[in-house]
Amino acid sequence: MPIPEDVTGEEIDKDVRQELLSLPKTLAEDVAKNLVMVARLIDEDPEGAYAYSKIALRLASRVAAVREAGGFAAYANQKYAEALAEFRAARRMTGSVELWPVMADCERGLGRPEKALDMAGAPEVQKLDKAGQVEMRLVAAGARRDMGQLDAAIVTLQSPELASSSVQPWTARLRYAYADALLAAGREGEAREWFAKAVEADKDGSTDASDRLAELDGVEFVDAFDEGDEGDAGDATEAEVEAKAEVEDDKD
Template identity: 90%
Template sequence: MPIPQDVTGDEIDKDVRQELQSLPKTLAEDVAKNLVMVARLIDEDPEGAYGYSRVALRLASRVAAVREAAGFAAYANQKFNEALAEFRAARRMSGGVELWPVMADCERGLGRPEKALDMAGAPEVHKLDKAGQVEMRLVAAGARRDMGQLDAAIVTLQSPELASNSVQPWTARLRYAYADALLAAGREPEAREWFAKAVEADRDGSTDASDRLAELDGVEFTDALTEDEADEADEADEVADDAVEPVEPVEPVAPVAPVEPVAPVESTDASPEDGDKD
């Protein structure tokens, strides 16, 4: 797959760059460029990111960072079985536990919420940092909802991190998940309160909390044109553009020579009416 010229490979994280030092220089540069493209496209173009991840995987399958990137690209495309295999491989290579929550979420994606709950109670969770523990709590609550246990999902999300007034990178998502669970349980007033709190914490727009809050408040957003009307307008513009043909340039006309005045014709038979017509 072609890589834009502005991608040098130097954009990758320093820890990943260090991992790639085990490869020959030229190979390391190629792998780095593909990893940069995975990170660049994974949100807006998951399929494109997946393609670049497969190239990187073909070039350096024994590098943990490459297996991790391949896992996230597969995860973004809902290829949960493939993602889980890549995450497991990356974990074996690195020995870390950072991928434990997303591995559990893959189990959810594969229709095994019970397995995800088992992972939520495993010793590995205690080795996670605060962000990882919050992520694990979100996955566990999702597994509870998968199993129809709404009240248990709500209780799972109740935590010091949820009650804290400080805003952390995970705060908006945690509040959003709690509000959504409350709404699913029919507790609309509480859900509205927590959607509002999620909006306060969502500084980068990572959730649609503002839309959900507006929906609860009965606010409707309408476009000036419906989608069908917009399509019709675009088609009409295209037809009008096609109908206009370029005008051929006109050859300049040679100036006409002045006409000599004609002497009036004398006629003795002219009537008054004929004179008026002249």
């Protein structure tokens, strides 16, 4: 796949660049460029990111960062078995527990919430940093919901991090998950309160908490470009009507 001219490979994280030093220089540059494309596309074009990740894997499957990127690209495309295999490979290479929460979420994706809960109670969780532990809590709550245990999911999310008034990178997602679980349990008033708190923490719009809050408040958004049925002359703009009239005049 073509690499845009503005991609040099230097954009990657310095730790990843360090890993690539084990490769011949030209090969390392090619791998780096493909990893840059994975990172660039993974949110907006997961399929494109996946394609670039497969190239990187073909070139350097013995590099942990490449296996990790391949895992995240597969995960973004809901290829959970493949993602889990790549994450496991990366973990074997590095010995790090950093990927433990996303590995557990892959188990959820594979329809094995019980396995995800087992992982949430494993010793590895204690080795995670605060962000990783919060992520593990979110996965565990999701697993409880998968199993129809709504009350248990709500209790799982109740934590010092949820109660804290300080805003951290995980705060919006944690509050959102709690609000969503409350709403699913029919506790609409509390859900509204926590969606509002999620909005306060969500400065970069990583969740749709504001939309959910508006929905609870009965606010409806109308898409100006999607009013009425397509092709209905009665819904055409004034300019479109005039243009059509001019065409008809020309025919006459």
